[in-house]
Amino acid sequence: MAFFHSKLRSATASSAPCLLRGFSTSKIVSKSVIVTGAGQGIGKAIALRLARDGFDICVNDLEANSTRANSVVEEIQSLGRKAILAYADVSKLPQVEAMVKASVDRLGPLDVIVANAGISKAHLGIDVQTSDLQRLFEVNFYGVLYSDQVAARQFIKQGSGGKIINAASVVGFRPFPMLPIYGATKAAVRSLTQSLAMELAKDKVTVNAYAPGAIDTPIWDKGDEEMRAINGLPKGQNFKDTVNAIALGRIGVPEDVAKLVSFLASADSDYVTGQTMLVDGGMAFS
Numbered sequence: 476m477a478f479f480h481s482k483l484r485s486a487t488a489s490s491a492p493c494l495l496r497g498f499s500t501s502k503i504v505s506k507s508v509i510v511t512g513a514g515q516g517i518g519k520a521i522a523l524r525l526a527r528d529g530f531d532i533c534v535n536d537l538e539a540n541s542t543r544a545n546s547v548v549e550e551i552q553s554l555g556r557k558a559i560l561a562y563a564d565v566s567k568l569p570q571v572e573a574m575v576k577a578s579v580d581r582l583g584p585l586d587v588i589v590a591n592a593g594i595s596k597a598h599l600g601i602d603v604q605t606s607d608l609q610r611l612f613e614v615n616f617y618g619v620l621y622s623d624q625v626a627a628r629q630f631i632k633q634g635s636g637g638k639i640i641n642a643a644s645v646v647g648f649r650p651f652p653m654l655p656i657y658g659a660t661k662a663a664v665r666s667l668t669q670s671l672a673m674e675l676a677k678d679k680v681t682v683n684a685y686a687p688g689a690i691d692t693p694i695w696d697k698g699d700e701e702m703r704a705i706n707g708l709p710k711g712q713n714f715k716d717t718v719n720a721i722a723l724g725r726i727g728v729p730e731d732v733a734k735l736v737s738f739l740a741s742a743d744s745d746y747v748t749g750q751t752m753l754v755d756g757g758m759a760f761s
């Protein structure tokens with residue numbers, strides 16, 4: 476033990492620069508982040524939280540959600556941060572490339588990307604239609620991959636590292652009835668996050684993911700409706716049953732997720748990579 480302590484002391488004194496070992500005084504200093512699917516729900520809460528943390532924000536969403544996305548941009552600007560809007564369907568690589576270029580041209584070097592955009596669909600595995608299978612993977616997996624790829628190339632070009640943060644789900648940790656393909660896309664994101672973390676570590680790029688449980692956003696209006704069409708439960712009952720499975724006894728709010736993403740986007744997470752972190756009120760293991 477004494478040997479260990481003296482080794483540690485000498486390593487501290489001689490080789491480890493204080494900056495790497497200490498705590499930064501503030502979370503960040505004027506950096507930029509792209510948040511995909513930031514017009515509403517979890518993406519909006521992340522964009523607003525990161526703006527409060529001091530980031531300038533590139534708000535991405537589909538043009539079809541322009542009213543909401545524009546109001547997020549205005550809210551960020553009212554907080555005194557820069558914000559731009561970049562419409563892109565994240566399932567289309569050229570649109571993702573244009574989004575990253577717009578962010579860099581207008582906000583400067585990119586520091587973080589939050590690949591948040593996603594869609595859900597409830598169905599039984601035996602009834603899955605090819606069109607649903609395709610669209611779920613296109614948005615939830617290809618969309619995350621394209622966002623990560625294009626941001627990573629930009630980070631490597633800039634030469635000073637970066638942070639990639641992906642949207643996974645509790646469904647990628649444990650199965651939920653009626654979400655077989657959605658769950659598969661999120662398990663795929665978890666795997667991709669681990670692989671990219673290994674691949675990009677040499678470039679000082681960390682890759683992590685957040686895995687929300689049941690969070691109160693518009694995604695649930697459609698989800699409850701689709702589940703009801705399958706099992707015939709009254710409107711809102713599937714949602715209530717899901718909430719009843721949460722150990723902490725309440726539905727999550729988007730800000731619960733944004734707090735975790737704030738950590739993952741900050742220097743406080745510099746030694747964390749390849750992780751998919753649950754933010755689910757204890758749902759995965761209840």
Ligand SMILES: NC(=O)c1ccc[n+]([C@@H]2O[C@H](COP(=O)([O-])OP(=O)(O)OC[C@H]3O[C@@H](n4cnc5c(N)ncnc54)[C@H](O)[C@@H]3O)[C@@H](O)[C@H]2O)c1
Nearest residue numbers: 512514516517564565592593642644687689690692693694
């Ligand atoms: N709400 C939950 O309970 C929950 C749980 C686990 C994981 N998630 C994940 O968190 C993320 C955000 O979910 P949410 O609940 O805020 O959903 P939401 O439906 O409220 O918001 C999703 C946003 O993404 C945008 N979007 C959809 N397809 C897009 C595309 N192709 N390109 C760009 N933008 C697109 C939508 O327009 C919308 O603004 C998703 O990846 C979702 O799978 C949500």
